[in-house]
Amino acid sequence: MSVTGEMLIGATALRGGDSEIRATNPATGEQMDPAFGGGGAAEVDRACALAAAAFDTYSNTAPGQRAAFLEACAQAIMDIGDELIDRACAESGLPRGRIEGERGRTVGQLRLFASVVREGSWIEARIDPAMPARQPLPRSDLRQRHVALGPVAVFGASNFPLAFSVGGGDTASALAAGCPVVVKAHSAHPGTSELVGRAIQKAVQQCGLPEGVFSLLFGSGGTLGSALVADPRIKAVGFTGSRSGGTALMKIAANRPEPIPVHAEMSSINPVFLLPAAMAKRAEAIGKGFVGSLTMGAGQFCTNPGLVLGVEDDRLKTFLDASRVALEASGAQTMLTPGIYKAYEEGVSRLSTNNRVETVAEGKPAEGGPYQGRAALFTTTAQHFNEDETLLEEVFGASSLVVRCPDVETMIAAAEKLEGQLTATILMEPEDLELARKLVPVLERKVGRILVNGYPTGVEVGHAMVHGGPFPSTSDSRTTSVGSLAIRRFLRPVCYQDFPQDLLPEALRDGNPLGLWRRTDGELGKN
């Protein structure tokens, strides 16, 4: 396979003529070949038309067939081999080990959804059998299943060029639900996008599915991206990126003649709460562990710990000292794109020139690369934190702010002031239990995942994961964008009343031919 710069619309590949997009190697600053042709309204129209045409067939594939397709996607991505790893490293500046790990995560995710599709609980089959003799009125036979929403627009994220991009979590869960997908590639890694897109295109063909199941478009967010979300054939949106980007898509979706759901994962500062007994026991170790989480991957994670709250005492001083030492030893790291680097530098500069904020430490200066970010740690008082709303804004990268609270009550009050978050972390010992019990109900209202004695970076792809949370961490807190529950974002229930057996979908027929967990008169069973 080689990167051509073409878009993939159904089974075809074609060069867009609306704009030229080139990746920048952020380690060197050089522009990479080839140039990609951005698409426009015509390409959006064609991809959406194919997706709509594919819908009835694809959404009604048997679970086994759809699962096999997801597995074929995973295999085809692996089959690209080193070309994919090399290209993703060059386009993202991320190290090889990270990209290899991310490829594993990506194909693992596709395979997890294959197993979810086969297991079949996502169908949520329910049967309320007829009661013809019921008084005063008989009851009809009512059966419910979940069906795919329709074609889904997916926006690739910059910070996971594989796992949250063309073949990432949004695509995997939408395809698992039975929805054709039209991806708008992130312009930061077009070559990686094309390679993965061609792998999925190949899997579509291998599995004999309609070509419209998958398309990949290049272009600007403001024009092509907006047109995609506005297209009447698109029925839901998956997005990971900035707050401004996500809220722009939410507005477009809400203002359509037919509004549609947007699942945008956006902005989170992931507060870390340092409870007293934990600090008494291990303030230094917590400082080191925190800086490890903060600086990992140049801090370019949605779950990066951008805010720390602790009680101002000697232990917090120990924590700050240990953090300073660890942070000052941390090397500058190449950031994903020139734009992300610039925004990070501006965010750090805003904090370092804010007279309510003190700088605790900076990481080592950049060596060599033009877009290397230095880690940065700041501190402020609870009072200043309450006075200055800009301190709640995410600085995407390895920057964090430690808020020194006079007491634990102030720490809980600060938690109440937070916007919605993907995660919150509690560092505690058994002696902190009473305090933790006061904090957890506040955090349950604010965040999607609460951790004890860990760090928020590292998002497991499993069944119990929640990568979501109240606005602005996401646009819809009722879901997750990582883990098997993500399939539900793209499903809706349909009820079949008094259907003859041979018109019913297989999942709902008498005798349970698919062997599903089904709810009969509200009771779960395999009958």
Added chain:
Amino acid sequence: MSVTGEMLIGATALRGGDSEIRATNPATGEQMDPAFGGGGAAEVDRACALAAAAFDTYSNTAPGQRAAFLEACAQAIMDIGDELIDRACAESGLPRGRIEGERGRTVGQLRLFASVVREGSWIEARIDPAMPARQPLPRSDLRQRHVALGPVAVFGASNFPLAFSVGGGDTASALAAGCPVVVKAHSAHPGTSELVGRAIQKAVQQCGLPEGVFSLLFGSGGTLGSALVADPRIKAVGFTGSRSGGTALMKIAANRPEPIPVHAEMSSINPVFLLPAAMAKRAEAIGKGFVGSLTMGAGQFCTNPGLVLGVEDDRLKTFLDASRVALEASGAQTMLTPGIYKAYEEGVSRLSTNNRVETVAEGKPAEGGPYQGRAALFTTTAQHFNEDETLLEEVFGASSLVVRCPDVETMIAAAEKLEGQLTATILMEPEDLELARKLVPVLERKVGRILVNGYPTGVEVGHAMVHGGPFPSTSDSRTTSVGSLAIRRFLRPVCYQDFPQDLLPEALRDGNPLGLWRRTDGELGKN
């Protein structure tokens, strides 16, 4: 109990000073006592503050306690006795038998949700146990449950003064989910609203719950209703009513600093498809059955069959003849409000003066009451239907339009043109199976419930019901507003990572103390 005209804010009752609201008895046109005082910003603020204050306690009640509260609400509604029936009849113009039945539905709904809360599957407990020895990285202990979204604003509907109003489906499902509720009463039945509101207020007190679990406000939709949806403490909205009302709330919710989900059930014309073999066998019976469904309750149901599609032949003529006879024998019925009557008359007049449309029949003229609606049946050709988008608009009341199609392909093509619907109905015989198989995938994309050989009015409250559908039938097709799945509208997942046992919510603790169905590493079981 007696009706005072006061709002209920937490445990208090107080008279609003912003406006005066009086019910009109639509059977007589007389204004009823007492006058209700409408509230304003201060009352919205107070109700929302109490709801927010109640949230942590109420949302963490044990399933048994919350179920007992729902049952206490049901009992308190029954305890009102005849006063409630009399008042609801007078305010709605609906006959006593209907209101008594609706009361049964309302308390049955509360009791169904009590059983759902006790059974506990709504928690959707998931556990991915720790794998400390996993390579290359260990896995944390991850546990997920669903929690309540936050305080919910509920807008009572005019057409079900009990079952979709103060203590109706939205309130029952939100309370079941653990959400405090602030109801904005429908101005058409304020007395009924107050009586039910006082019953719920009593149940809150009896069960020792925080007063903010329930409040009831009166006022205009444009001011008080808008302020309620805009209040930052409100986290979701339940609404049943007009398309214009629902979309207005959607816009307010989408434009909040923190956008929130709106579950609005709005507009549906509920198409009925007459397949050839069924028509050959029983065109006359179908005509009679259809008119029975059309005229029930003066046609004031969300699922009223406002559109019929059939092939133009002798059988359709038989159907139209039978429909005419039945319809002309149907008496005029008092409609819910002067406004609904007026809108119905305008809708019928618009159809009868549309030169693409022929009038088939009208029901008997009004006798006595000022707001009695006459049933009306119209017909048009498929070509005219395609040319005139106004024919897709809902006329709320006992009016329907029969579209004469040249062939079955045209019928399917017409189905493709429909907006989202709550229901679609197929009249068929086994010989129609092949045609039905072509129609069902189209309908699955468009509607929430598909019926065979029935009529869409009559919405069973059970586990398999879907009362929902794509826009504009609702604002969010991923849910239902009737049936036990409705609880999910007001829930969101939270993940607990590496929590000590004594900090975990009971639902997720080792040993499964609540005896729930839980998913361990993706596998359902009771362990």
